Amino acid sequence: MDCTTSPSYSNRLLDSLPEEDRKRFLADCEIVDLAFGRKLAEPGETISYAFFPIDCLVSLIATLESGGRLEVSMAGNEGMVGFPLMLGAEKSSLQAVVQGAGAALRMSSACFQDHLERSPALERLMKRYLNVLMSQISQSAACAHYHSLEARTARWLLMTHDRTRGDELRITHEFLSGMLGVRRAGVTLAAKALQRRGLIDYQRGRITVHDRPGLEAASCRCYATDRKTYGQMIERLA
Missing domain, CATH: 2.60.120.10 (Jelly Rolls)
Structure with a gap:
C-alpha cells in the first residue's frame, strides 16, 4: 500500500x-x-x-x-x-x-x-x-502537584480519547493508577465519581466515554492548555 x-x-x-x-x-x-x-x-x-x-x-x-x-x-x-x-x-x-x-x-x-x-x-x-x-x-x-485526582483522571481520559477511535477505552484501574502515579484505590474513587455523574461507564478493563463535554468540564484547564499549544505550534502550519 x-x-x-x-x-x-x-x-x-x-x-x-x-x-x-x-x-x-x-x-x-x-x-x-x-x-x-x-x-x-x-x-x-x-x-x-x-x-x-x-x-x-x-x-x-x-x-x-x-x-x-x-x-x-x-x-x-x-x-x-x-x-x-x-x-x-x-x-x-x-x-x-x-x-x-x-x-x-x-x-x-x-x-x-x-x-x-x-x-x-x-x-x-x-x-x-x-x-x-x-x-x-x-x-x-x-497538574500532578496542584489539581485533584478526579480532574486529572478526566484530563487523562480526554487525552486518550483524542488519540483513539471510538468511545471505548481499554484501561484497567491498575494501569491508570500507574500512569497517574497514585494508588489504585484513589483512581477507583475518581472513576466512580465520574461514573456517578454519567460521564463515563466503567467495567473491568474497559471505560466508555458517554458525555465528552461533561468530561471536559470535569477536567482541569491543563487539557485545554495542551490542545491550544498544539494548535498554535503545529496545526496552523498545515
Whole structure:
C-alpha cells in the first residue's frame, strides 16, 4: 500500500509538512502493526526507529529503580515516538509502551536523521513538536502537584480519547493508577465519581466515554492548555 497517497495512513504531524517534503518522507516509511503492550523503547537503550502513530496510542513512561512508573506524555495520531532523535541523541531516557493497538509509520533512526538534515521544513516542524512535548510534560508535572485526582483522571481520559477511535477505552484501574502515579484505590474513587455523574461507564478493563463535554468540564484547564499549544505550534502550519 502506498502510504504517500492513502488518507487512511495519515499522521497529523506529518500532514503539516509541505506536500513534496511529506511525500519524500513517507516514501522511506513502512507501515507496521503494533500490538497492545509492545515496548518500542527502553531507558538507556539505543533508539532504532522513529514511529508516527496512525491509529495506535503510545505511552511515554518515566521509570524508577524502585519500580515506580509515571506516564509523562503520550503519542497518538498527532505525534511521534523517538523524539530524542531530533536532538541527535541515540538512546532513550523513557520507556515507550503501546497502550492502544493499531498501525504506525516506522522509519529507521539513521534515515530519520538524514531527512532532518535534508529538509528544513521537517526540522522546523520537529522543533515545534518538541516544544509542544516539553510543554505537555511540564504541564503534567504541575497538574500532578496542584489539581485533584478526579480532574486529572478526566484530563487523562480526554487525552486518550483524542488519540483513539471510538468511545471505548481499554484501561484497567491498575494501569491508570500507574500512569497517574497514585494508588489504585484513589483512581477507583475518581472513576466512580465520574461514573456517578454519567460521564463515563466503567467495567473491568474497559471505560466508555458517554458525555465528552461533561468530561471536559470535569477536567482541569491543563487539557485545554495542551490542545491550544498544539494548535498554535503545529496545526496552523498545515
